[in-house]
Amino acid sequence: MLYVKAPAKINLTLDVLFKRPDNYHEVEMIMTTVDLADRIGLEPRADGLIKIISTDRFVPDDERNFAYQAAQLLKDTYGIEEGVSITIDKEIPIAAGLAGGSSDAAATLRGLNELWKLNLTLDELAEYGSKIGSDVSFCVYGGTARATGRGEKIEKLPAPPNCWVVLAKPKIGVSTADVYGGLQLDNIKHPNTEQMVQAIRNGDYELLCASLGNVLETVTFKLHPEVITIKEQMQRFGADAVLMSGSGPTVFGLVDSEIRATRIYNGLRGFCEEVYTVRLLGERNPLA
Template sequence: MDRLKLMEKAPAKINLALDVLFKRPDHFHEVEMVMTTVDLADRIELSELKDDEIKILSHNRYVPDDSRNLAYQAADLLKKRYDIKQGVAIAIEKNIPVAAGLAGGSSDAAATLRGLNKLWKLGLSMDELAEIGAEIGSDVSFCVYGGTALAKGRGEKITHLPVPPSCWVVLAKPTIGVSTAEVYKRLNLSNVEHPNIRKMVEAIEQNNYEKVCQNVGNVLESVTLSLYPEVKHIKMQMKKFGSDAVLMSGSGPTVFGLIEHDSRMNRVYNGLRGFCDQVYAVRLLGERNYLE
């Protein structure tokens, strides 16, 4: 008998604005972020297994194939919570750079939740899947929905926003990894420039591209730039080549540029390819996932 298989896309996200308000008693940080998905995605293939186990399959040596993998954790959580006596193989085709500040692992986990909801006929709503996702990691709730949103709390309190103005996004990741924990540890909240989250939300609601560009901001950026000169260099070059707005995503090290016109996008993309291996030119997606 043929075993069931299904595919899910797991898009990357960028932070158009990221603010950290304070450290909470549970040691997490209270954040406010405006996030949106871009057209760069991992592909997740889920296949039923005869044996009652979870298998992670990936050709990328940086993707763990055990319980450290967030997609594994998503499958394990659903299996235990709903007493599923059915194995699954999770094949991850990695297109999003690893440890890049683009929520690749969180998006893989979210796609696994959506896919297993269908495969195992659990009948859960998107809100229920997002709630489960919050137990796995801060960005997983957002990635379950996709689209564009204001995220508060640890990142799990989601307010959906309209699709942002259409534009190109050029992403560039230097060949370094950044420790999110280290960046947060070095963050001094009394000595940073806080982005105006309200103005970014307004810009998206008004579909105003110029206003979006004027209000990008990331409170973590100054920490990562001081630790990693490579990130600072990419940011400077992206501005020099003519991006309309430039910002680091998440805790880094990926930097993105927003660009309205094709000709300028090509100039930025080609300029960065001269000294940076991982460069991508993609469109803003900004549209939500829905259950079929």
């Protein structure tokens, strides 16, 4: 069995620029990985089948699963006859805005590259990832990056200043399609993406905190008021900066000390079952 780590991501910025002719939105995002990860186990099968086994009963075990799609894509492209059992040990919450499914697919691509001796580069694996989902390319690389296009064009950035991250997910799922559908492009406050890039390049934690922004927040807050409640509580408990990740509903707070991170974590446990205290990873994934 080959094991590959599949880290979650958070959005330090998420901007939507315009609606494209293909009905996708043109986005510009700064994303970074955090030390909350699923573990993917890959085991060869002689029968040629792809099987998904997950510790979470809400994870689909058929072609709806991104890890399944990743295996099928490589199998079809390279004429691989053997099958694979993919075990997904879930730690990242589902439908949370943390790219759990995308990261599982990316880890599957990286792992099968080794298992099936395909000798593909990260760039080539990221290209395959873009065919599966918008965040998969970023998750193939991991680390910190600016993502543009649908999210598949990746520009590497240095690791951000190290800090603690408190994540809190309310007990709801959010439809990304509904959130994007509710976005009024002529009435949004765009984050300062260039300022965020500067903060990361200069290792400036205070500027990074001041530069957080996500244009999808206001839409998700209207659809799910409990998300804004968590954001307000996190601010009240003393996080240095707070933002919703992706289309939500997970909210994260940045904190520069472990003692304060623990205090915020303990405070939030009264409002929210799924709370995590993690570190930024910031560095790119190894090939497998």
